[in-house]
Amino acid sequence: MIRLSLNQKTVNRWSLAEAVEGCARAGIESIGIWREPLAAVGTARGAKLVRDAGLRVSSVCRGGFFTMPEGLARTAAIDDNRRAIDDAALLEAACLVLVVGGLPAGSTDLPSARRRVADALQELAPYARERRVRLALEPMHPVYCADRGVLSTLAQALDLAEQFDPDVVGVAVDTFHVWWDPDLDAALQRAAGRIACFQLADWITPLPADTLHARGMPGDGHIDFRRIRSLVDATGYTGDIEVEIFNLGLWARPGDETVDLVARRFAEHVA
Structure with a gap:
């Protein structure tokens, strides 16, 4: 249980001070x-x-969203990612999570969007190294490929991360996004030394129409958390384990009640 981390999104109505106090x-x-x-x-x-408060910062969320073509918007995105790296450095965070972004408006050119992710890493990695910040590429479930994350599998994220020092670019493993992948076991073995962040949320059915807020608390859905945790542990990852839930119903509950539920579900389904 000492590895349990509360991601702020799980108590979305709380300010930072309230979340720290909680x-x-x-x-x-x-x-x-x-x-x-x-x-x-x-x-x-x-x-x-x-x-x-004596807390560790398991991650800063988020950087990324840099898949647009060259121009003012992309320049602004890269500059904002540098500011995010500065935030992570000052917080002494374990990593900065990168949600890389989806297809630019009106585009159907997925390969080009993915190439621009690689280009952005080339620009940002030296800056992150200087500030001793580890970037964590987060692959997202394919349902988010068009609008949020053109990296859909852990293997795709590793293909990019492996071009850099593992202390500079790693990966974020979120159960909600990777549990379905038939090649997950092999990808996690390959990820040894690269996992910078490990996050938990359950896949619930029926999937709500609002897929952004479709995550369940561990135990509410279909994911075998202990199995995935054992695979992650086998890579040598010993860092914090975040519970990160986007769910409007959960967000409407009192924060302390949610935190208590997080701790109980973590003990029942993960620890």
């Missing part, structure tokens, strides 16, 4: 921080809140 009350030692609530207090103030 972790402290529950005895959770790690937190995954999102940049929007961090910006509301300022990175320096946020870092102090975390330090004063």
